[in-house]
Amino acid sequence: MANVGGQAVLEGVMMRGASNWAVAVRKPDGDIAEVHQPIKSPMARHWVFRLPVIRGVVALGESLAIGFRALAISANYAAAAETTEGEEEEVSAELTRAQLSFAFAIAIGFAVLLFKVSPALITDWIGIKAGWFVIVEGGIRVTIFVLYLSLISLFPDLRRVFQYHAAEHKAINAYEAGEELKPEIVQRYSLIHPRCGTAFLLWVMVIAIFVFAFFGRPHWYWLIATRILLLPVIAGIAYELIRFAGKHQDNRVLMSLLAPGMWLQRLTTREPSLDQIEVSIRALKEVLLLENNDPNERKVEVMA
Secondary structure, X not given: OOOOEEEEEOOEEEEEOOOEEEEEEEOOOOOEEEEEEEOOOHHHOOHHHHOOOHHHHHHXXXXXXXXXXXXXXXXXXHHOOOOOXXXXXXXXXXXXXXXXXXXXXXXXXXXXXXXXXHHHHHHHHOOOOHHHHHHHHHHHHHHHHHHHHHHHOOOXXXXXXXXXXXXXXXXXXXXXXXXXXXXXXXXXXXXOOOOOHHHHHHHHHHHHHHHHHHHOOOOHHHHHHHHHHOHHHHHHHHHHHHHHHHHOOOOHHHHHHOHHHHHHHHHHOOOOOHHHHHHHHHHHHHHHHHHOOOOOOOOOOOOO
């Protein structure tokens, strides 16, 4: 069985395997457009990138980069009133490398500032003592994260993205269960998945409490430095936890421990329609067709 992950985009879903990714988008005229691209992962070429923790950092970076490209493609399709012949080639080249890098840097910078640096500075500002510093900081960080998700879920356009997020989960759950990929069948499956990025982000925040505990309450400049520089290490550890959970979904004890991350997905998923599930299935089938027993499948880690 291929190792598959995915992401919701505007009016569509991106699915990826070890060596290929595909995005399917519902166009304004009702048709489904597809764009696919190969993946040249460093994990397939160098064993060092497949080491625990390191592979998580690489997988996260790949997922973010592919996700930005897929989101840009979906935005072009969603904004188009009608399509023209040869549009797929135009859409697949929607952003230059410089534009993509700039958008990527802005998004990552905003996330680090909001969810990493700000909670640390707020905790430092209110004068929490060293023994409780990282616990209070972690509580503030999780609170900001939950409030942020709750706020953006109120926007109608993002609610539709959350429906496609659930459609992505349902399709992957059905595929991993060996079911036939038909909308009516896929609809019966859960909109929650252990390898979801939402759960991953929550565990990044929880694990950060234990990692930052080694540094106590340093001066503000070291406080900011540790929160930024240690993020890859924390993300790599969190990835190993999510990866392990994805392979042991039948372990009730483990699933109970990871329950908060599963509950949090209720904020980023909404029950999808059959039309939305059809789009998700189209992207998944395209990736599975492209993978087709690719030899890199067992080497490359895929974020859900």
